[in-house]
Amino acid sequence: MKLNYKPDFSKNHRRTFLRQFGAGITALAVPNIFLNGKANTIPPINKIPFLELSQDFQDESYWEMVKKQFIIAPGKIMVNAANLCPSPHFVNERVANYSQDLASDVSFQNRGKFGKERGRVIKRMAKFLNVDSLEIGITRNTSESNNIVVNGLDFGAEDEILIWDQNHPTNNIAWEQRARRYGFVVKKISVPSAPESKADLVKAFKDQMSPRTRLIAFSHISNVSGIALPAKEICQMAREQNVLTLVDGAQSFGFLNLDLRAMGCDFYSSSTHKWLMGPMENGILYARKAVMDKLWPNIIAAGWKEDHQSLDEKVCVLGQRNTPSTPAIIDIIDFHETVGTPNIEARVRYLNAYLKEQIRKKLPNATFVTPLASELSGGITIFRLPGKEPRMIFQKLYENYGIAGAPTGGIRLSPHIYCTSKDMDRIVEALVALAGD
Ligand SMILES: Cc1ncc(COP(=O)(O)O)c(C=O)c1O
Numbered sequence: 001m002k003l004n005y006k007p008d009f010s011k012n013h014r015r016t017f018l019r020q021f022g023a024g025i026t027a028l029a030v031p032n033i034f035l036n037g038k039a040n041t042i043p044p045i046n047k048i049p050f051l052e053l054s055q056d057f058q059d060e061s062y063w064e065m066v067k068k069q070f071i072i073a074p075g076k077i078m079v080n081a082a083n084l085c086p087s088p089h090f091v092n093e094r095v096a097n098y099s100q101d102l103a104s105d106v107s108f109q110n111r112g113k114f115g116k117e118r119g120r121v122i123k124r125m126a127k128f129l130n131v132d133s134l135e136i137g138i139t140r141n142t143s144e145s146n147n148i149v150v151n152g153l154d155f156g157a158e159d160e161i162l163i164w165d166q167n168h169p170t171n172n173i174a175w176e177q178r179a180r181r182y183g184f185v186v187k188k189i190s191v192p193s194a195p196e197s198k199a200d201l202v203k204a205f206k207d208q209m210s211p212r213t214r215l216i217a218f219s220h221i222s223n224v225s226g227i228a229l230p231a232k233e234i235c236q237m238a239r240e241q242n243v244l245t246l247v248d249g250a251q252s253f254g255f256l257n258l259d260l261r262a263m264g265c266d267f268y269s270s271s272t273h274k275w276l277m278g279p280m281e282n283g284i285l286y287a288r289k290a291v292m293d294k295l296w297p298n299i300i301a302a303g304w305k306e307d308h309q310s311l312d313e314k315v316c317v318l319g320q321r322n323t324p325s326t327p328a329i330i331d332i333i334d335f336h337e338t339v340g341t342p343n344i345e346a347r348v349r350y351l352n353a354y355l356k357e358q359i360r361k362k363l364p365n366a367t368f369v370t371p372l373a374s375e376l377s378g379g380i381t382i383f384r385l386p387g388k389e390p391r392m393i394f395q396k397l398y399e400n401y402g403i404a405g406a407p408t409g410g411i412r413l414s415p416h417i418y419c420t421s422k423d424m425d426r427i428v429e430a431l432v433a434l435a436g437d
Contacts, residue, residue: 058350063420066339070418076402077423082223082251082380082414083406087278088335091328095279098324117327122312128333129268130259131286134309137316138326139283142250145269146170146217148285148315149246152295153215155184160212162205164229165190166222171248171269175217185212191227193369195376198230205234215244221251224409226370226380228252235264244291250274253284255348255379255416257341266291272329275379275416276336279328287311344417348379351415351424355381358428363435369410382410385435393434401430 069088072078078086102111118138126133139145147170155161155178163175165188179186191204205216216238221228231252235245246267252258253268254275260268268286272279287295292311297304301319308314336344353374359366359381369382384390394407403426406412413427 060420060422063347063417067418067420069335072418073402076404077419077426078404079413079415079419079423079427080404080406081255081275081416082408082412083274085254085274085277085416086418087273087280087328087332090335091278091331094328094331095325098327102324111323114323114326117330118312118323121326121329122310124330124333125284128336129284129286130261132289135286135289135292135311137285137287137310137312137314138329139269139285139316140281140318140321141271141273141283142168142248142269143170143283145283145285146246146248147174148298149217149267149269149287149295150174150178151298152315153244154294154296155179155182155214157183158212159184159214160210161186162189162208162213162216163187164218164222166224166227167217167219168223168248168250171217171219171246184214189218191229193225195227195371198233198375201227201229201376202233202237206237209237209241209243213241213243215246217246217248219248219251220256221378221380222409223251223380224382226377226382226409226412228376228378231265232263235266239264244294251378251380254336255345257345260286272332276329276332277416277418278332279325281322282326282329285311285315287315339417347417348415349374351419351421352377352379352381354421355413355415355424355427358424359383359431362428362432365435379416380412380414382408382412384410385431388435393431396434396437397427397430400434401426403427403430 069090070086071089071092072086121138122136123133125138126136129136137145137148139148146168150171151174161175161179161184163172163186165172175186178184187208189204189208191201195201205218216234218229218231218234220231231247235247238245244266245264246269247263247265249258249268249270251274253270254272254277265286266288268284270276270284272282272284292314295315297315297317299318301317304317305313356368356370356372363385365386366383367386369384370380371377385393390411391407393411394405397403397405397411406414411431415424
Protein backbone atom coordinates (compact mmCIF):
# COMPACT_ATOMS: atom_id res chain seq x y z
CA MET A 1 0.00 0.00 0.00
CA LYS A 2 1.24 3.48 -0.86
CA LEU A 3 1.20 5.54 2.31
CA ASN A 4 3.97 7.77 1.08
CA TYR A 5 1.87 9.36 -1.62
CA LYS A 6 3.92 12.02 -3.39
CA PRO A 7 1.76 14.95 -4.45
CA ASP A 8 2.59 17.22 -7.36
CA PHE A 9 2.94 20.69 -5.88
CA SER A 10 4.06 22.25 -9.12
CA LYS A 11 0.59 23.57 -10.11
CA ASN A 12 -1.57 26.11 -8.27
CA HIS A 13 0.54 26.13 -5.15
CA ARG A 14 -0.04 29.60 -3.79
CA ARG A 15 2.17 30.18 -0.78
CA THR A 16 2.11 33.96 -1.09
CA PHE A 17 -1.66 33.91 -1.28
CA LEU A 18 -1.66 31.91 1.96
CA ARG A 19 -0.25 34.93 3.74
CA GLN A 20 -2.68 37.26 2.01
CA PHE A 21 -5.64 35.16 3.09
CA GLY A 22 -4.68 35.79 6.68
CA ALA A 23 -4.70 39.48 6.00
CA GLY A 24 -8.13 39.21 4.40
CA ILE A 25 -10.05 39.98 7.60
CA THR A 26 -9.97 43.70 7.18
CA ALA A 27 -9.73 43.75 3.41
CA LEU A 28 -13.18 42.20 3.12
CA ALA A 29 -14.87 44.17 5.87
CA VAL A 30 -17.05 46.82 4.19
CA PRO A 31 -19.66 49.13 5.71
CA ASN A 32 -22.91 47.57 6.90
CA ILE A 33 -25.35 47.56 4.00
CA PHE A 34 -28.34 47.35 6.30
CA LEU A 35 -27.58 50.80 7.64
CA ASN A 36 -26.77 52.65 4.46
CA GLY A 37 -29.07 50.58 2.23
CA LYS A 38 -26.61 50.70 -0.68
CA ALA A 39 -27.32 48.11 -3.33
CA ASN A 40 -24.46 46.00 -4.72
CA THR A 41 -22.33 46.23 -1.58
CA ILE A 42 -20.71 42.97 -0.57
CA PRO A 43 -21.72 42.01 3.00
CA PRO A 44 -18.69 41.55 5.26
CA ILE A 45 -17.39 38.24 6.51
CA ASN A 46 -14.57 37.39 8.90
CA LYS A 47 -11.75 35.07 8.07
CA ILE A 48 -9.58 33.36 10.64
CA PRO A 49 -5.94 33.86 9.62
CA PHE A 50 -3.88 30.95 8.41
CA LEU A 51 -0.22 30.37 8.94
CA GLU A 52 1.92 29.03 6.16
CA LEU A 53 1.85 25.29 5.61
CA SER A 54 5.27 24.22 6.87
CA GLN A 55 5.58 20.50 6.17
CA ASP A 56 2.99 19.98 3.52
CA PHE A 57 0.23 17.45 3.96
CA GLN A 58 1.49 15.64 7.09
CA ASP A 59 1.80 18.72 9.31
CA GLU A 60 -0.96 17.94 11.84
CA SER A 61 -0.74 21.35 13.54
CA TYR A 62 -1.50 23.05 10.23
CA TRP A 63 -4.52 20.82 9.60
CA GLU A 64 -5.75 21.40 13.18
CA MET A 65 -5.79 25.07 12.24
CA VAL A 66 -7.69 24.33 9.04
CA LYS A 67 -10.19 22.33 11.13
CA LYS A 68 -10.82 25.43 13.25
CA GLN A 69 -12.34 27.13 10.18
CA PHE A 70 -15.29 24.76 10.56
CA ILE A 71 -17.94 24.69 13.29
CA ILE A 72 -18.09 20.95 13.80
CA ALA A 73 -19.94 19.99 17.00
CA PRO A 74 -17.52 19.18 19.85
CA GLY A 75 -16.70 15.48 20.09
CA LYS A 76 -18.07 14.68 16.64
CA ILE A 77 -16.07 13.43 13.66
CA MET A 78 -17.46 14.05 10.19
CA VAL A 79 -16.30 11.35 7.78
CA ASN A 80 -19.13 11.56 5.30
CA ALA A 81 -17.77 13.95 2.69
CA ALA A 82 -19.06 11.63 -0.04
CA ASN A 83 -22.56 12.60 1.08
CA LEU A 84 -22.38 16.11 2.54
CA CYS A 85 -19.58 18.34 3.82
CA PRO A 86 -19.65 21.05 6.46
CA SER A 87 -18.73 24.51 5.18
CA PRO A 88 -16.11 26.76 6.74
CA HIS A 89 -17.63 29.43 8.99
CA PHE A 90 -17.04 32.24 6.49
CA VAL A 91 -19.09 30.48 3.81
CA ASN A 92 -22.00 30.13 6.26
CA GLU A 93 -21.55 33.74 7.21
CA ARG A 94 -21.57 34.94 3.60
CA VAL A 95 -24.80 33.02 2.91
CA ALA A 96 -26.40 34.30 6.14
CA ASN A 97 -25.42 37.89 5.40
CA TYR A 98 -26.73 37.76 1.86
CA SER A 99 -29.96 36.08 3.07
CA GLN A 100 -30.50 38.90 5.55
CA ASP A 101 -29.66 41.45 2.92
CA LEU A 102 -32.28 39.96 0.60
CA ALA A 103 -34.87 39.70 3.37
CA SER A 104 -34.33 43.36 4.19
CA ASP A 105 -34.81 44.55 0.60
CA VAL A 106 -36.35 42.37 -2.11
CA SER A 107 -36.48 45.16 -4.68
CA PHE A 108 -35.30 44.47 -8.23
CA GLN A 109 -32.68 47.15 -7.57
CA ASN A 110 -31.17 45.41 -4.57
CA ARG A 111 -31.40 41.97 -6.19
CA GLY A 112 -29.42 43.17 -9.20
CA LYS A 113 -26.22 42.32 -7.35
CA PHE A 114 -27.04 38.61 -7.34
CA GLY A 115 -26.94 38.45 -11.14
CA LYS A 116 -23.54 40.14 -11.08
CA GLU A 117 -22.28 37.77 -8.38
CA ARG A 118 -23.45 34.77 -10.43
CA GLY A 119 -21.40 36.07 -13.37
CA ARG A 120 -18.34 36.43 -11.12
CA VAL A 121 -18.87 32.91 -9.76
CA ILE A 122 -19.04 31.44 -13.27
CA LYS A 123 -15.83 33.21 -14.30
CA ARG A 124 -14.04 32.07 -11.17
CA MET A 125 -15.32 28.50 -11.48
CA ALA A 126 -14.22 28.33 -15.11
CA LYS A 127 -10.72 29.40 -14.09
CA PHE A 128 -10.71 26.92 -11.20
CA LEU A 129 -11.50 24.09 -13.63
CA ASN A 130 -9.39 25.46 -16.53
CA VAL A 131 -12.27 25.86 -18.98
CA ASP A 132 -14.05 28.80 -20.61
CA SER A 133 -16.73 30.64 -18.65
CA LEU A 134 -19.17 30.12 -21.55
CA GLU A 135 -18.88 26.38 -20.84
CA ILE A 136 -20.00 26.54 -17.19
CA GLY A 137 -23.55 26.53 -15.80
CA ILE A 138 -24.63 26.84 -12.17
CA THR A 139 -27.29 24.27 -11.32
CA ARG A 140 -28.69 23.14 -7.96
CA ASN A 141 -26.72 19.91 -7.64
CA THR A 142 -25.17 16.96 -9.50
CA SER A 143 -28.57 15.31 -9.83
CA GLU A 144 -29.88 18.26 -11.79
CA SER A 145 -26.70 18.57 -13.88
CA ASN A 146 -26.79 14.87 -14.84
CA ASN A 147 -30.47 15.08 -15.75
CA ILE A 148 -29.89 18.17 -17.91
CA VAL A 149 -27.55 16.05 -20.02
CA VAL A 150 -29.65 12.86 -19.96
CA ASN A 151 -32.80 14.71 -21.03
CA GLY A 152 -31.10 17.28 -23.24
CA LEU A 153 -29.42 15.05 -25.85
CA ASP A 154 -31.18 13.35 -28.77
CA PHE A 155 -30.80 9.59 -29.09
CA GLY A 156 -32.88 7.16 -31.13
CA ALA A 157 -33.39 3.46 -31.78
CA GLU A 158 -30.02 3.03 -33.53
CA ASP A 159 -28.06 4.46 -30.62
CA GLU A 160 -26.39 2.88 -27.63
CA ILE A 161 -25.24 4.49 -24.37
CA LEU A 162 -22.69 2.85 -22.07
CA ILE A 163 -23.10 3.44 -18.35
CA TRP A 164 -21.07 2.12 -15.43
CA ASP A 165 -23.21 -0.16 -13.26
CA GLN A 166 -21.87 1.75 -10.23
CA ASN A 167 -23.28 5.09 -11.42
CA HIS A 168 -25.53 7.10 -9.14
CA PRO A 169 -29.27 6.75 -10.01
CA THR A 170 -29.19 10.23 -11.61
CA ASN A 171 -26.73 8.88 -14.20
CA ASN A 172 -28.12 5.36 -14.29
CA ILE A 173 -31.88 5.00 -13.74
CA ALA A 174 -32.24 8.40 -15.43
CA TRP A 175 -30.73 6.94 -18.63
CA GLU A 176 -32.88 3.81 -18.40
CA GLN A 177 -36.07 5.86 -18.10
CA ARG A 178 -35.07 8.00 -21.05
CA ALA A 179 -34.23 4.88 -23.09
CA ARG A 180 -37.66 3.38 -22.38
CA ARG A 181 -39.28 6.51 -23.72
CA TYR A 182 -37.10 7.01 -26.82
CA GLY A 183 -36.11 3.43 -27.63
CA PHE A 184 -32.30 3.63 -27.48
CA VAL A 185 -30.16 0.96 -25.82
CA VAL A 186 -28.41 1.33 -22.46
CA LYS A 187 -25.56 -1.11 -21.79
CA LYS A 188 -24.28 -1.44 -18.22
CA ILE A 189 -20.56 -1.94 -17.78
CA SER A 190 -19.04 -3.80 -14.83
CA VAL A 191 -15.40 -3.40 -13.86
CA PRO A 192 -13.33 -5.98 -11.93
CA SER A 193 -14.21 -5.73 -8.22
CA ALA A 194 -10.49 -5.76 -7.38
CA PRO A 195 -8.89 -3.92 -10.31
CA GLU A 196 -5.12 -4.24 -10.52
CA SER A 197 -4.42 -1.35 -12.84
CA LYS A 198 -6.00 1.60 -14.61
CA ALA A 199 -5.74 -0.44 -17.81
CA ASP A 200 -8.14 -3.05 -16.30
CA LEU A 201 -10.71 -0.29 -15.81
CA VAL A 202 -10.34 1.27 -19.27
CA LYS A 203 -10.56 -2.18 -20.89
CA ALA A 204 -13.96 -2.86 -19.29
CA PHE A 205 -15.39 0.10 -21.27
CA LYS A 206 -13.35 -0.42 -24.44
CA ASP A 207 -14.52 -4.04 -24.76
CA GLN A 208 -18.19 -2.97 -24.79
CA MET A 209 -17.91 -0.18 -27.35
CA SER A 210 -19.53 -0.75 -30.74
CA PRO A 211 -20.18 1.34 -33.86
CA ARG A 212 -23.58 2.21 -32.27
CA THR A 213 -22.05 3.70 -29.11
CA ARG A 214 -22.87 7.40 -28.82
CA LEU A 215 -22.02 8.30 -25.21
CA ILE A 216 -20.26 6.88 -22.15
CA ALA A 217 -21.57 8.09 -18.77
CA PHE A 218 -19.61 7.27 -15.64
CA SER A 219 -18.88 8.41 -12.10
CA HIS A 220 -15.33 9.69 -11.86
CA ILE A 221 -15.16 8.07 -8.42
CA SER A 222 -17.82 5.59 -7.35
CA ASN A 223 -19.86 6.42 -4.26
CA VAL A 224 -20.61 2.70 -3.72
CA SER A 225 -17.10 1.20 -4.07
CA GLY A 226 -14.67 4.13 -3.92
CA ILE A 227 -13.08 2.97 -7.20
CA ALA A 228 -11.65 5.88 -9.23
CA LEU A 229 -11.96 5.49 -12.98
CA PRO A 230 -9.15 6.84 -15.19
CA ALA A 231 -11.36 9.57 -16.63
CA LYS A 232 -8.74 11.04 -18.93
CA GLU A 233 -7.98 7.72 -20.59
CA ILE A 234 -11.67 6.81 -21.01
CA CYS A 235 -12.51 10.24 -22.42
CA GLN A 236 -9.59 10.07 -24.84
CA MET A 237 -10.63 6.61 -26.04
CA ALA A 238 -14.21 7.86 -26.51
CA ARG A 239 -13.16 11.02 -28.36
CA GLU A 240 -11.10 8.96 -30.81
CA GLN A 241 -14.33 7.12 -31.73
CA ASN A 242 -16.45 10.29 -31.83
CA VAL A 243 -18.29 9.15 -28.70
CA LEU A 244 -19.46 11.70 -26.12
CA THR A 245 -18.61 11.47 -22.40
CA LEU A 246 -20.49 12.53 -19.28
CA VAL A 247 -18.31 12.41 -16.17
CA ASP A 248 -20.22 12.57 -12.87
CA GLY A 249 -17.78 14.40 -10.64
CA ALA A 250 -19.79 14.38 -7.40
CA GLN A 251 -16.93 12.49 -5.71
CA SER A 252 -14.00 14.20 -7.42
CA PHE A 253 -14.78 17.94 -7.66
CA GLY A 254 -13.37 19.79 -4.63
CA PHE A 255 -11.01 16.98 -3.73
CA LEU A 256 -8.98 16.27 -6.88
CA ASN A 257 -6.76 18.92 -8.37
CA LEU A 258 -8.88 19.11 -11.52
CA ASP A 259 -8.28 20.38 -15.03
CA LEU A 260 -11.31 19.58 -17.18
CA ARG A 261 -9.63 20.68 -20.39
CA ALA A 262 -6.88 18.14 -19.77
CA MET A 263 -9.42 15.47 -18.78
CA GLY A 264 -11.05 15.92 -22.18
CA CYS A 265 -14.63 15.13 -21.15
CA ASP A 266 -17.63 16.56 -23.02
CA PHE A 267 -19.82 17.01 -19.94
CA TYR A 268 -18.92 17.15 -16.24
CA SER A 269 -21.36 17.48 -13.35
CA SER A 270 -20.98 18.09 -9.63
CA SER A 271 -22.34 19.65 -6.42
CA THR A 272 -20.73 22.36 -4.31
CA HIS A 273 -22.04 20.93 -1.03
CA LYS A 274 -19.87 17.81 -1.25
CA TRP A 275 -16.06 17.90 -1.49
CA LEU A 276 -15.93 21.60 -2.34
CA MET A 277 -17.33 22.17 1.19
CA GLY A 278 -20.19 24.48 0.34
CA PRO A 279 -22.30 26.39 -0.18
CA MET A 280 -25.47 24.25 -0.06
CA GLU A 281 -27.67 23.57 -3.07
CA ASN A 282 -25.43 24.71 -5.86
CA GLY A 283 -24.14 22.47 -8.60
CA ILE A 284 -22.04 22.85 -11.69
CA LEU A 285 -22.40 21.62 -15.21
CA TYR A 286 -19.60 21.85 -17.75
CA ALA A 287 -20.28 21.31 -21.45
CA ARG A 288 -17.45 21.53 -23.97
CA LYS A 289 -18.09 24.37 -26.41
CA ALA A 290 -17.87 22.04 -29.40
CA VAL A 291 -20.78 19.90 -28.15
CA MET A 292 -22.98 22.56 -26.56
CA ASP A 293 -25.19 22.76 -29.67
CA LYS A 294 -26.24 19.15 -29.14
CA LEU A 295 -27.83 19.98 -25.77
CA TRP A 296 -31.49 21.08 -25.62
CA PRO A 297 -32.74 23.02 -22.58
CA ASN A 298 -35.06 21.01 -20.31
CA ILE A 299 -36.61 24.04 -18.66
CA ILE A 300 -37.55 27.40 -20.11
CA ALA A 301 -38.16 30.07 -17.50
CA ALA A 302 -38.52 33.84 -17.52
CA GLY A 303 -35.27 35.37 -18.71
CA TRP A 304 -34.40 32.55 -21.16
CA LYS A 305 -33.15 33.99 -24.42
CA GLU A 306 -33.13 32.41 -27.87
CA ASP A 307 -29.81 34.14 -28.50
CA HIS A 308 -28.14 32.72 -25.37
CA GLN A 309 -24.38 33.01 -25.33
CA SER A 310 -23.36 30.60 -22.60
CA LEU A 311 -24.23 27.20 -21.16
CA ASP A 312 -25.61 28.93 -18.07
CA GLU A 313 -27.99 31.02 -20.18
CA LYS A 314 -28.98 28.02 -22.29
CA VAL A 315 -29.79 25.29 -19.74
CA CYS A 316 -29.66 26.85 -16.26
CA VAL A 317 -32.39 29.51 -16.34
CA LEU A 318 -34.78 28.25 -13.72
CA GLY A 319 -36.95 31.02 -12.32
CA GLN A 320 -36.33 32.28 -8.79
CA ARG A 321 -33.37 30.56 -7.19
CA ASN A 322 -31.86 30.60 -3.70
CA THR A 323 -29.65 33.48 -4.85
CA PRO A 324 -27.98 34.30 -1.48
CA SER A 325 -26.07 31.01 -1.45
CA THR A 326 -24.33 31.16 -4.85
CA PRO A 327 -21.91 34.09 -4.19
CA ALA A 328 -20.24 32.09 -1.40
CA ILE A 329 -18.76 29.85 -4.10
CA ILE A 330 -16.13 32.57 -4.56
CA ASP A 331 -15.22 32.34 -0.85
CA ILE A 332 -14.84 28.58 -0.97
CA ILE A 333 -12.70 28.74 -4.11
CA ASP A 334 -10.53 31.35 -2.33
CA PHE A 335 -10.18 28.86 0.51
CA HIS A 336 -9.19 25.99 -1.82
CA GLU A 337 -6.60 28.12 -3.53
CA THR A 338 -5.29 29.34 -0.18
CA VAL A 339 -4.74 25.86 1.17
CA GLY A 340 -3.69 24.78 -2.34
CA THR A 341 -5.68 22.30 -4.43
CA PRO A 342 -2.72 19.89 -4.71
CA ASN A 343 -2.39 20.03 -0.90
CA ILE A 344 -6.06 19.24 -0.44
CA GLU A 345 -5.82 16.24 -2.74
CA ALA A 346 -2.64 15.08 -1.04
CA ARG A 347 -4.10 15.46 2.45
CA VAL A 348 -7.31 13.58 1.61
CA ARG A 349 -5.28 10.80 -0.02
CA TYR A 350 -3.00 10.69 3.00
CA LEU A 351 -5.92 10.43 5.46
CA ASN A 352 -7.45 7.59 3.46
CA ALA A 353 -4.13 5.75 3.15
CA TYR A 354 -3.54 6.15 6.89
CA LEU A 355 -7.06 4.96 7.71
CA LYS A 356 -6.70 1.91 5.45
CA GLU A 357 -3.35 1.07 7.00
CA GLN A 358 -4.66 1.35 10.58
CA ILE A 359 -7.72 -0.80 9.75
CA ARG A 360 -5.47 -3.44 8.19
CA LYS A 361 -3.19 -3.43 11.24
CA LYS A 362 -5.83 -3.38 13.97
CA LEU A 363 -8.64 -5.28 12.20
CA PRO A 364 -6.84 -7.85 10.06
CA ASN A 365 -10.12 -9.62 9.16
CA ALA A 366 -11.66 -6.52 7.61
CA THR A 367 -12.24 -6.80 3.86
CA PHE A 368 -11.89 -3.76 1.63
CA VAL A 369 -14.39 -2.87 -1.09
CA THR A 370 -12.23 0.13 -2.09
CA PRO A 371 -8.86 -0.63 -3.73
CA LEU A 372 -5.92 -0.01 -1.39
CA ALA A 373 -3.87 1.66 -4.13
CA SER A 374 -4.22 5.43 -4.11
CA GLU A 375 -4.23 5.68 -7.93
CA LEU A 376 -7.29 3.40 -8.15
CA SER A 377 -9.28 5.18 -5.43
CA GLY A 378 -9.99 8.66 -4.09
CA GLY A 379 -11.28 10.12 -0.84
CA ILE A 380 -13.55 7.20 0.05
CA THR A 381 -12.71 4.08 2.08
CA ILE A 382 -15.33 1.31 2.08
CA PHE A 383 -14.82 -1.94 3.97
CA ARG A 384 -16.69 -4.69 5.81
CA LEU A 385 -16.18 -6.36 9.17
CA PRO A 386 -16.89 -10.11 9.21
CA GLY A 387 -20.30 -10.99 10.75
CA LYS A 388 -21.26 -7.31 11.19
CA GLU A 389 -24.01 -5.54 9.27
CA PRO A 390 -22.58 -2.26 7.86
CA ARG A 391 -25.79 -0.43 8.82
CA MET A 392 -25.43 -1.55 12.45
CA ILE A 393 -21.79 -0.37 12.58
CA PHE A 394 -22.75 2.92 10.90
CA GLN A 395 -25.47 3.49 13.50
CA LYS A 396 -23.29 2.58 16.51
CA LEU A 397 -20.36 4.63 15.25
CA TYR A 398 -22.58 7.69 15.43
CA GLU A 399 -24.62 6.87 18.54
CA ASN A 400 -21.73 5.68 20.71
CA TYR A 401 -18.78 7.63 19.30
CA GLY A 402 -20.15 10.64 17.39
CA ILE A 403 -18.58 9.38 14.14
CA ALA A 404 -20.68 10.27 11.09
CA GLY A 405 -20.07 7.88 8.19
CA ALA A 406 -22.45 6.06 5.83
CA PRO A 407 -23.64 2.48 5.22
CA THR A 408 -23.18 2.77 1.43
CA GLY A 409 -21.53 -0.24 -0.23
CA GLY A 410 -20.24 -1.39 3.20
CA ILE A 411 -18.97 0.80 6.03
CA ARG A 412 -18.14 3.99 4.12
CA LEU A 413 -15.81 6.60 5.61
CA SER A 414 -14.84 9.67 3.63
CA PRO A 415 -12.53 12.02 5.58
CA HIS A 416 -11.76 15.53 4.37
CA ILE A 417 -9.36 18.30 5.37
CA TYR A 418 -11.42 19.10 8.49
CA CYS A 419 -10.31 15.68 9.84
CA THR A 420 -6.98 14.91 11.46
CA SER A 421 -4.87 11.78 11.87
CA LYS A 422 -6.00 11.71 15.51
CA ASP A 423 -9.60 11.50 14.29
CA MET A 424 -8.61 8.48 12.16
CA ASP A 425 -7.06 6.85 15.27
CA ARG A 426 -10.30 7.45 17.22
CA ILE A 427 -12.34 5.90 14.42
CA VAL A 428 -10.17 2.77 14.33
CA GLU A 429 -10.37 2.44 18.14
CA ALA A 430 -14.19 2.63 17.90
CA LEU A 431 -14.23 0.02 15.11
CA VAL A 432 -12.04 -2.34 17.15
CA ALA A 433 -14.49 -2.05 20.07
CA LEU A 434 -17.52 -2.59 17.81
CA ALA A 435 -15.89 -5.55 16.03
CA GLY A 436 -15.45 -7.24 19.42
CA ASP A 437 -19.05 -6.62 20.63
C1 LIG B 1 -21.69 9.88 -7.85
C2 LIG B 1 -22.83 10.74 -7.38
N1 LIG B 1 -23.57 11.41 -8.28
C3 LIG B 1 -24.59 12.20 -7.91
C4 LIG B 1 -24.92 12.36 -6.58
C5 LIG B 1 -26.06 13.26 -6.21
O1 LIG B 1 -25.60 14.41 -5.58
P1 LIG B 1 -26.63 15.58 -5.18
O2 LIG B 1 -27.55 14.97 -4.18
O3 LIG B 1 -25.78 16.65 -4.63
O4 LIG B 1 -27.34 15.94 -6.43
C6 LIG B 1 -24.19 11.67 -5.61
C7 LIG B 1 -24.54 11.79 -4.19
O5 LIG B 1 -24.00 11.16 -3.31
C8 LIG B 1 -23.12 10.85 -6.02
O6 LIG B 1 -22.37 10.18 -5.13
